[in-house]
Every structure is written in structure tokens, then in C-alpha cells.
Amino acid sequence: MKESKSQKSLQTLVTAAMMLALGLALPFFTGQIPQVGNMLCPMHLPVLLCGLLCGWKYGLAVGFILPPLRYVLFSAPPIFPAGAAMAFELAAYGFLSGFLYARSRRQCVAALYRCLIPAMLGGRAVWALVRVILSGVSGQAFTWQMFLSGAFLTAIPGIVLQLVFIPGVMVALDRTGLVRFRRNGETAQPA
Numbered sequence: 001m002k003e004s005k006s007q008k009s010l011q012t013l014v015t016a017a018m019m020l021a022l023g024l025a026l027p028f029f030t031g032q033i034p035q036v037g038n039m040l041c042p043m044h045l046p047v048l049l050c051g052l053l054c055g056w057k058y059g060l061a062v063g064f065i066l067p068p069l070r071y072v073l074f075s076a077p078p079i080f081p082a083g084a085a086m087a088f089e090l091a092a093y094g095f096l097s098g099f100l101y102a103r104s105r106r107q108c109v110a111a112l113y114r115c116l117i118p119a120m121l122g123g124r125a126v127w128a129l130v131r132v133i134l135s136g137v138s139g140q141a142f143t144w145q146m147f148l149s150g151a152f153l154t155a156i157p158g159i160v161l162q163l164v165f166i167p168g169v170m171v172a173l174d175r176t177g178l179v180r181f182r183r184n185g186e187t188a189q190p191a
Contacts, residue, residue, distance in 0.1 A: 016058040019050035023066040024073065038150075041158030043067070047090045048119065048166055051098030052112070053179060059094025066090055081134040089127035096122045107181040112167045120159065124151040 026042035051059025096119035135142035
């Protein structure tokens with residue numbers, strides 16, 4: 001039985017809401033030790049998945065809303081400068097993962113990596129740009145070493161987790177039939 005457009009829209013909205021809820025909850029598993037949270041980047045996982053599953057519009061919205069909402073509800077992450085920069089970073093993750101994946105000719109594990117890696121690099125570049133701007137406004141320094149440490153060196157475990165976990169989830173969803181990879185010749189679903 002074919003889904004109607006309204007059923008598909010509702011399913012997408014519910015999935016995006018679930019990813020938002022996961023983004024709010026996952027940091028509690030690392031919240032007692034901030035260094036572990038900085039290493040594992042728990043809010044990145046649901047935002048990247050949201051972009052892949054729901055499309056770039058939802059990925060962007062969930063990514064941008066998540067840090068300020070988490071700050072309002074739980075007072076973490078600190079809204080300035082970390083939370084503000086993270087909002088733009090996560091918005092870029094959600095946008096880029098969804099935008100690139102929707103335009104993949106064939107959706108498979110290789111396509112996931114072709115979308116995830118540029119999304120992760122683009123999000124980190126946006127984070128750095130926003131941090132530079134916010135540092136100029138606040139008069140704080142933001143150095144190249146701070147960028148490398150915050151975006152890559154400290155986050156290596158989180159990057160590895162994202163590159164293993166997200167394709168694993170997508171393959172599991174494809175095998176269960178909940179979300180199907182698009183094969184050659186199929187048209188893209190509008191996001």
C-alpha cells in the first residue's frame with residue numbers, strides 16, 4: 001500500500017522530532033565528564049541522521065534549534081560562544097548531509113560516506129568561522145591551534161563513531177525496510 005503525501009510528511013516530522021529528542025538526551029550519557037562529551041560529540045549523531053532521513057530542511061532546523069533549546073532546558077552547552085557556534089555547526093551538518101544525500105544518484109554505504117565526510121568538514125568550517133566572528137565580538141582569541149584541537153584532535157573518537165554508527169543505522173533501516181536506499185534509476189524523494 002502506497003503512503004499518501006500527508007502520511008509521508010507526518011512520518012518525516014515525527015522522525016525529525018525524534019532526532020531532536022535524541023539530541024537533547026544523548027549528552028546526558030557524557031554530561032558528567034565534559035571532556036568525554038567533547039570527544040564523542042553526542043549531538044552530532046542525531047543531526048546528521050536527521051539530514052539523511054528527513055532531508056536538508058529538517059536537518060538544518062533540528063541542528064540549529066538543538067543547542068539553544070538544550071541550553072534553555074538544561075543550561076548546557078553555554079550559549080556564548082560555544083552554544084551559538086554549535087548551532088551554526090549542527091545546522092551545517094544537517095543541511096549538508098541531507099542536501100548531498102538527496103542528490104546522490106545511488107544511495108548506498110559509499111554514498112553515505114560521500115555525504116558524511118563533506119558534511120562533517122563543512123560543519124567544522126562553519127563552526128570555526130562563527131567562532132572567529134564571535135571571538136572578534138567578545139575580544140577573545142581564537143587561534144589555529146584552538147580550531148585544530150576543537151574541530152579535529154579532541155573529536156577523533158566522535159568522528160570515528162559517526163563514520164561507523166551512522167552507516168550502520170542506515171544499513172539496518174534499509175534491511176528492515178523502514179528506510180530504503182535508492183537504487184540506480186529511481187527518482188529522488190523530495191526533501
